Amino acid sequence: MELGNDLRYAWRQLRRSPGFAVTTVLTLALGIGATTTMFSVVDQVLLRPLPFDHPSQLVAITEASYEKDAATSGGGISLPDAEDWQTRSHTLQAVAYYTFNMPIVGGIDHSQSKPQLPSSANFLSTLGVQPALGRGFAATENSAAASHVAVLGAEAWRTLLNSDPKVIGRTITLNGTPHTIIGVMPESFRFQGGSDFILTPLDISQKVIQDRSGGVLNVIGRLRPGSTAEDATREMAGIKQQNLRTYPGKERDTRVLVENYARSLTRSVRPGLLTLNGLVLAVWLLAAINVAGLLLTRTQGRRREIAVRAALGAGSSRLLRQFLVESFLLSLVGGALGLAITSAALRVSRTYLANTFQNGDTIHIDATVCVYVLVASCVSALLFGILPALQAAHLPILTGLREGAAGAGTSRRQSMTRDAIVTVEVALSLLLLVAAGVMARTLFEMQRRPLGFNPEKVVTAELMLPQKNYWFVSAGPSNAKSIVTALIEPMLMRIRQLPGVTAAGVTTVRPLRTNWTFLDEVRFAGHPKPDPHHAQNTNVRAATSDYFRAMGVSLKEGRLFSADDSVGAPLAAVVNEAFTRQIDGARSPVGMQIEASEAGAHKYAAIVGVVADARQDMNESVKPELLLNLGQMSPAVDDLYPILVSFHLDLVVRAQVKPEALIPAITRIVHDLNPAVGVNHAEPMQTSVDDTMGSQTLAARLLTLFAVAALVIAAAGLYGLLAYQVTQQIRDFGVRIALGAQRNDVLWLVLRRAIVLMSVGASLGVAASLGVSRIARGMLSGVDVQNILLVIEAVTAILAVTCITAGYLPARRAAQTDPMQALRHE
């Protein structure tokens, strides 16, 4: 019943001291807002169960070479392997597979390219989902004759067919082949971060798919109840051993990894997210500690009030309650504001989240987040409120009632608590600053490293190829027309004739493109097949001879592709410097023969030159790269042709004019040659560079923002403490000055305290930073000790300057005490 009174009184108290209330609420809002933002991301990216039936039973099954984990392994699973698992496994109740394709969809208003997932017939039933309209696939539909049916994802249904409710039975074409729509998935079904795709049954009668030594499939399994991923991993190893004996030379000697499916999706973001989460929790803790300090100061100022209440019959539990009510009020207001901060933070970082996390575009404030805010607010209130409340509840009455008690000194224990609080604040903010500094510096260094190409005056475009007649799944390689003669050569010739164009080339994957990469094992002619433990991988790409000049990638050694590399001549290849470093730092790879096909004229490619490392990614070091001469390749001789030139090419054009101006002309040329080719993301290369950087730096900026907030909080804490103490001791200073103390002596008296507290806090912070960095170094690539030490030095300097400034202000006030004024104070 008295709670209402307490609440009303608490509210009035806060309104009467708006400075205190605003500082406290903002500090809390910042702390709670930061941790709530992180919680939204962590909860919805890492913790949320996937929208499938019994998601914990779902596993991803991958193969990896013995020394690398799945994250860095390339290549997929072969169909015979997947079928063996399906029939022989006891731990898995179902095994499903799918691949990926990017066809042009026709038979609708506007033809456009759309992701296609050719999959096993049991794909949807394994996930435990059902179409919202129509039906899923029948087992018989994984065949050449019956596979021309399609199930649409909800987003694809919307974008392709305007959510037409009478869509079942309608026919669309995928790369020209008619498919009958038999189903539409519900809105809730998202796979790999979206629902904008078309599901079709995979035609498993194709020869390439049946090849045991190849492999293009992604495999998902469902564990039997009671089985674990570890059980399945062990079982798969057994099946692998049997297969190695039964199919020598065919079955690949790899490690089969079975991993919880949800975990496999978040593996790459998990460590970074958890680190950031830890840092944000530190900000929150700092905010709570700082508010505790402010409250303790305030309790000191309210000693008379507390004593009067106690004298009038308020028991200690009553007082405790009253002060906790104030804390809760502060915290809930702070929490509400924190939620607003979260909402703003999520809005600002929408693009970043969408690009970084699967389903990142859907992160929003939901009921769980609201509950979290409430809990975080209450925990904060207890965290910062309990100590001051306990202190208030147990203040000695008589001292409080003594005349002029508000001005009387603070007890030793109380002042030690305050000192400890400021010290911890300084230490924590130093830790945060170091973390932010290291991250920013690492990113900065990454970005400062040369791009390896020259984006100035370059325009690029992504060409999405129609796959009929080109891709191996739709047509056998032998009767496919080469894209080089059909499209690339005439296109480049006409582009080069455009005014202002100085070079034009094509590559399968341009720099700063992280998708579409193809990783293959390196095998040199005359060398025995390396055992799986020592296999080296390289990115394999193909490019036309003019590509390097167009992109501004410089030659380091040997030569680029030339006119001598005719279709009949041996296949030429260039490698990047990272490739050279991987095989052997000292020996030049020029002249080496590297395996490019199983057999035939292009079994080996000759390495003719070494080019500069063009960045594939902004925040990782450059990986080995092998570029084959695209002009020489044809579907008839090159095994890699269908893989590299399957559906996607990057056009690169260098000009003397503003590159944007060329885009309409280039698009016209492409569509003149083949209207079915999609021209996507035609833009200056510089734009791509800026975009890639932008999304990388947002994380660093956020962290820096947190760290600066932490510094401000710590400085405010130090300032608050000293300012309070100066007020308390103003009479002492007056007396000292009246008795002849120099004003500088008084100034130094106060400042000395600031310096001592700052030094102790900073030492603790440095020790903690070194400890944490030892742990973090294992997780973050590219962070070295030298870097950390440099950052610690810089950060300590910033902290020292800030703290001394925060201490100087009250010190100056102490020194300016008017002795007459101070003595009249009583």
Add this chain to the structure above:
Amino acid sequence: MIDIRNLERSYKTGAGQTWVLRRIDLKIDRGEFVTLMGPSGAGKSSLLNAIALLDDQWLGEYYFDGDPVHAMGRKQRAELAKRSMGMVFQSYHLLDELTVAENIDLPLSYKNMPRAERQALVADTLDRFNIVGKKDLFPSQLSGGQQQLVGIARAVIHNPTLLLADEPTGNLHSEQAKEIMELFKELNRQGTTILQVTHSETNAAYGNRLLEVRDGWLVNDSSNPRLNAAQESTTR
């Protein structure tokens, strides 16, 4: 109502101990209006605080209405004080953040009393002390005399049997002091036992019994002439 035997109070100072109350024996009956006097530092406030149960570091025996206070725990003492005593302070000690009405309500808010009953009591008291018009003002908007009036209203709202006042007029000029003393006299007439500390002979004249403390000893009691003689012999 109060029976104190051999009450002593000391403070630890440095190495030794300073005695501020020595072997106090004191009986106060219901309905008395007692004045406590003595030089500064004699121990008047110390004795008052001990009787008010604000201090619990004393030694000796203390019976309140026959109940042994010295044998009570913290909680029981707090209960007793809450129920039977009211305190008036020299510097009023009104809470600045509360209105007059809320200040008066404060002791009731620490009792389990139904809301309606409380409101009625507050309204009654405001009326009784003639401060209805001031009920929504804050202490800073009142004169010193008015503030002390509120302080007294707050002290007696729960109808305590014992009213304790430490220099209640110390911060007031004589005109205001006179009003307060008249009020005390009226309260006493209505049955409240009063123990006040004062330096003013004029104020003392309102009471019906005078005690004098010196250096921690109770040296004079107007209603117990024998004490004076005994005391004189001990101090000599």
